[in-house]
Amino acid sequence: MRYCIDQPGCFGDILFSIKIAEVLSKKGQVDWFVNPSFWESGISRLKTSFNLSPNAPRHVEGAEKITLCNLTDKSDPDLMVKKYHVVDMDWSDWSSYVKYDRDYDKENALREFLGIQEGEKYILLNDMFGMYNVHKGVKRSIPEGYDGKIVKMNIYNEATIFDWCGIFENAEEIHTVDTSIQYVIETLDLDTKLVAHPRHYKNSVPHVARLFKKPWNWVEYSEQEWKDLCPNG
16 A cells, blocks of 8 residues: 655644644555645654655655645644544554754754853743744743743754754753644653743634644734734745
């Protein structure tokens, strides 16, 4: 049997869906085309038992096509978990199937670039999502009078999202708009206060909050607050 996975992006969707391809790979060959931009931003670091690549064929004659995107309306609270409904599979342990190589030299280089000293207290802030959109509410949740460093997540020195793992693990708190870093954090062993800000007023929490076992604290907004602070959400 041969399968072609139709889910070229986004980063979080790919990580969440990895289990599907891993299980199917026990039955036959699996090809999964990934958009080159996601491949270069870190998907290339994933360790898989199937063909995950921007060079993977999108269509193979005689193969079963497994479509994992555009399955339902964006307002559907089951938008993410319906990927697993396609193959009648349990999604709850998805993170245990996400395997990747860590480059500790690059992680240390990033820490040094950010000026984080060994043992230094800091809060990680990520207010960016999508193509450089900003959620202005994230900064507001930083504790007033915090006496440590505030480290802002951004694109630095070609570091991939996986090169931030050491930063995630050692932060006192992580304040972020809901984005793909939550899927990476789910794979780590950390004891950190986690604060998430929805990028979609009505849909973020129903779509993704249940996907994570880590204790995320979701910030609630009135509709007008959200429009003012996250106009491109």
